[in-house]
Amino acid sequence: MQLTIFGTGYVGLVLAAVLADAGNKVTCVDVDAAKIENLKLGIVPIYEPGLEALIIRNRDAGRLTFSTDPREAVEFGEIIFIAVGTPTDEDGSADLKYVLAVASTIGRVMENDRIVVTKSTVPVGTADQVEAAIKRELASRGRDDLSLDVVSNPEFLKEGAAVADCQKPDRIVLGIRAGGSATERTLRELYAPFNRNHEKIIVMDVRSAELTKYAANCLLATKISFMNEIANLADRLGADVESVRLGIGSDPRIGNQFIYPGAGYGGSCFPKDVRALISMGRGVNFEPLITEAVERRNQLQKQVIFEKIVSRLGADLRGRTFALWGLAFKPNTDDMREAPSRVVIDSLLAAGATVRAYDPKAMEECGRIYRGREGLVFCASQEQALTGADALVVMTEWKEFQSPDLKLLGDSLRERLVFDGRNIYDPSSLARHGLTLCGIGRAVS
Ligand SMILES: NC(=O)c1ccc[n+]([C@@H]2O[C@H](COP(=O)([O-])OP(=O)(O)OC[C@H]3O[C@@H](n4cnc5c(N)ncnc54)[C@H](O)[C@@H]3O)[C@@H](O)[C@H]2O)c1
Numbered sequence: 001m002q003l004t005i006f007g008t009g010y011v012g013l014v015l016a017a018v019l020a021d022a023g024n025k026v027t028c029v030d031v032d033a034a035k036i037e038n039l040k041l042g043i044v045p046i047y048e049p050g051l052e053a054l055i056i057r058n059r060d061a062g063r064l065t066f067s068t069d070p071r072e073a074v075e076f077g078e079i080i081f082i083a084v085g086t087p088t089d090e091d092g093s094a095d096l097k098y099v100l101a102v103a104s105t106i107g108r109v110m111e112n113d114r115i116v117v118t119k120s121t122v123p124v125g126t127a128d129q130v131e132a133a134i135k136r137e138l139a140s141r142g143r144d145d146l147s148l149d150v151v152s153n154p155e156f157l158k159e160g161a162a163v164a165d166c167q168k169p170d171r172i173v174l175g176i177r178a179g180g181s182a183t184e185r186t187l188r189e190l191y192a193p194f195n196r197n198h199e200k201i202i203v204m205d206v207r208s209a210e211l212t213k214y215a216a217n218c219l220l221a222t223k224i225s226f227m228n229e230i231a232n233l234a235d236r237l238g239a240d241v242e243s244v245r246l247g248i249g250s251d252p253r254i255g256n257q258f259i260y261p262g263a264g265y266g267g268s269c270f271p272k273d274v275r276a277l278i279s280m281g282r283g284v285n286f287e288p289l290i291t292e293a294v295e296r297r298n299q300l301q302k303q304v305i306f307e308k309i310v311s312r313l314g315a316d317l318r319g320r321t322f323a324l325w326g327l328a329f330k331p332n333t334d335d336m337r338e339a340p341s342r343v344v345i346d347s348l349l350a351a352g353a354t355v356r357a358y359d360p361k362a363m364e365e366c367g368r369i370y371r372g373r374e375g376l377v378f379c380a381s382q383e384q385a386l387t388g389a390d391a392l393v394v395m396t397e398w399k400e401f402q403s404p405d406l407k408l409l410g411d412s413l414r415e416r417l418v419f420d421g422r423n424i425y426d427p428s429s430l431a432r433h434g435l436t437l438c439g440i441g442r443a444v445s
């Protein structure tokens, strides 16, 4: 098939590369001309395992092209995906300005019947707004004769594993309007290569599909905030949340996934989608009590590591130096959107400390966010970050941080303190090297 994708971010680029790799011809459009020029040269703006090779291979095979020209792109694709950002607006709701701008653009240039698919995470009712925006433009050009079907097809990929998730989805949710059986057939055909072995396509009405995406993210965020709550209790009651996690995760009704306590969840999805669900609820005079508590717990959780530092070393941290390992909001990405590391960096700098930061992939992104910020030193390796440090703070569970040279840590850290925001270390191993572990909800903290 010939496909068009608006937005070359994490979702748009990955989807484009994966659909091209399945044999489709895909063109990607973005308003960021520099990004498009780089993509044409094979320069990929984000770090995502396997993505660059996939893009280059399909570009070279002539299946994947990049453009800033919406007219050409809308002419090209029989299915048009909208995969632009839906950031948090000032009131917590999802800001639809990018989605609706794409919709208006499509309406302005569309010359043939089209299926428009919303991939972006959007509040319930957005498909109606997208359809109205396109139809408004069509009507103003006297092209109401064209047929248009708007489908909701939320994306569930995780950063750091985006290519694999997109190639092997757990499920493919399609929100199709009544009477959309031809559209359903077209999308089933498109997704057939990803729907082998067992049925993964779940067809429902458009509003339910839109809500499904928020329900999935908010339930996962709820599991995390609940475990963080238990971790805070464990800290105060002298229990080890890691034992508790194992004790409950072995119950298949609970499961082992997404019950890892830590310094709060970050990224471009959970925080914004939790806020958007709250806003959606309030918009229909409904108080989403559980989701509000999830958000509140997460805001507090992002401060827990700093609070532990203060309780050990005092509130005045002038003259103190901290090695900080891990800036990205999770491993295998360079994304620092809403990363808990940012709260810790900001708090440490505000308290007068020096922060020596290192991340395997997010140094450039950190530079973009913090360039010129006094007190923050960008280090070339995890060892270099330790130079002259009083304590180590670990904020992302990158593989290379999991088995550090404990002798080196003991020799380097003046206060022999390790603040573990992801609970990757074992307190007794550290203790054998004279190091004290301050984890999240560990008995020893
Ligand atoms: N990041 C993820 O892991 C993930 C996973 C599932 C769903 N989502 C959802 O998918 C959507 C996109 O997220 P993302 O992380 O890929 O966003 P992103 O911010 O990485 O990329 C968005 C891209 O859209 C482009 N854009 C903005 N306006 C445009 C326009 N009018 N025409 C063409 N391009 C335009 C931007 O320049 C940017 O390159 C969001 O709604 C998000 O919630 C994200």
Ligand SMILES: O=c1ccn([C@@H]2O[C@H](COP(=O)(O)OP(=O)(O)O[C@H]3O[C@H](CO)[C@@H](O)[C@H](O)[C@H]3O)[C@@H](O)[C@H]2O)c(=O)[nH]1
Residues within 6 Å of the ligand: 121, 155, 156, 157, 158, 159, 160, 217, 220, 224, 257, 258, 259, 260, 261, 262, 263, 264, 265, 266, 267, 268, 269, 270, 329, 330
């Ligand atoms: O047990 C856990 C699991 C995750 N996290 C944190 O939760 C955040 C989000 O992690 P993850 O879900 O792995 O990454 P995302 O790329 O944000 O993916 C989520 O958000 C995407 C965008 O909507 C969805 O498509 C995915 O299904 C959903 O997992 C990160 O800060 C993690 O450190 C925890 O604290 N404890």
